[in-house]
Amino acid sequence: MAQEVIRVFVEKADDGTYWGSTQNLPGGVTAYGNSLEELKESFTSAFNDYLEIAEDLDEDWIDEVKSIERVEYVMNIPSLFKLLPELKISSIAKKAGINESLMRQYASGKANASEERAKIIENAIHELGQELISVSL
Known part of the structure; x- marks a missing residue:
């Protein structure tokens, strides 16, 4: 799985909500917010929860994912x-x-x-x- 960046694919719903989800992490992480900035804050919180649960479950990929330092927000x-x-x-x-x-x-x-x-x-x-x-x- 060696990767250097977490890619969060961003979309904006018709109601104005910003959604972001990963596709390059085991299980994936999804977050949302009322602004792009709020989405980023929400994603950081969701990602930290994701790591905490993975550590509790002693997932074999956790160290590799924890070593990724860069998050990239991607959109079409x-x-x-x-x-x-x-x-x-x-x-x-x-x-x-x-x-x-x-x-x-x-x-x-x-x-x-x-x-x-x-x-x-x-x-x-x-x-x-x-x-x-x-x-x-």
Whole structure:
């Protein structure tokens, strides 16, 4: 099972609730919250409970899972724009060098981006994040 990261797949329900679940841990861990931040806090609590129960049951994989230090929150393109409506689709399209109409199709789920295209979009969003982090007010 050697892994370096816990992947939490995030979705936003129609009622506004954020859901996250792992698929790369034995048994899995699921959590929810009313915001992305609350989901992360809820996941941390659920993960700690998960570890405690695994230790009580003397699970043979516990040491390997306890050694994982990084949690990555993963979402698909439609979920990203649903989770973060502040992101302007046209701006991300421009930054990624993608046709705005095609980007809207990706954002709505009407079209699926290739793995390569999704990586380009991810890089554009990360670049925007770095630009925002560098701002002082």
